[in-house]
Amino acid sequence: HAFVHHxxxxxxxxxxxxxxxxxxxxxxxxxxxxxxxVQVVNIAHNxxxxxxxxxxxxxxxxxxxHVGVNTGIANILVEEFRIPRESVTVIKNGVDTxxxxxxxxxxxxTVLRDLKVPCDKKIxxxxxxxxxxxxxxxxVRLASIFRDDERYFFALFGAGxxxxxxxxxxxxxxxxxxxxxxxxxxxxxxSTHVLVLTSKIEGMPIVILExxxx
Numbered sequence: 001h002a003f004v005h006h007x008x009x010x011x012x013x014x015x016x017x018x019x020x021x022x023x024x025x026x027x028x029x030x031x032x033x034x035x036x037x038v039q040v041v042n043i044a045h046n047x048x049x050x051x052x053x054x055x056x057x058x059x060x061x062x063x064x065x066h067v068g069v070n071t072g073i074a075n076i077l078v079e080e081f082r083i084p085r086e087s088v089t090v091i092k093n094g095v096d097t098x099x100x101x102x103x104x105x106x107x108x109x110t111v112l113r114d115l116k117v118p119c120d121k122k123i124x125x126x127x128x129x130x131x132x133x134x135x136x137x138x139x140v141r142l143a144s145i146f147r148d149d150e151r152y153f154f155a156l157f158g159a160g161x162x163x164x165x166x167x168x169x170x171x172x173x174x175x176x177x178x179x180x181x182x183x184x185x186x187x188x189x190x191s192t193h194v195l196v197l198t199s200k201i202e203g204m205p206i207v208i209l210e211x212x213x214x
Contacts, residue, residue, distance in 0.1 A: 001026070009035075014038060015041060019042070045204075064087065069091065069092060095213050106190045115155075115179065123194070142154070154177075155176075166178055195207070
């Protein structure tokens, strides 16, 4: 943890924001020991007790403030983990609807043409991290069910550990294509007809908020 300590010392850090980071959680005890004046704020994004949320309980003595992205998570912190109510707050996820996620800024078919996605079909889209908890293979199975229905095209955008498996399971599907991560998410959401979320666990999924904005 020497690097973390170096950053705190040389940058005069007074507040550390922690969010689902194994490195940060492993360093908390040493941080609070060597830099007791540093205020640690932990953000909890979902209510899965066996995931990152458990650290809010196991390491609560090294945390000064807890943020839940919804009231359900905040209630878990207070009622189950016995964290004082005054140390817990709710800050809901949000998106910029005036600039980035403003549908008036985008033409709905431009990004589809650029990516060679058929504009004459209903677009069913999945955007996210290709990891076990996100269940991208469920989206591939959905596309397989509709493989002979020419009305729909399934587009998956993302990267992660399951990318190769997604490729292997989908390479014979005529109605499916896997894309890399992209910075054109607002345009994609403007152009899609259906957004699919297959995650095992979520707190307040930002992609849903983004889709609603578009």
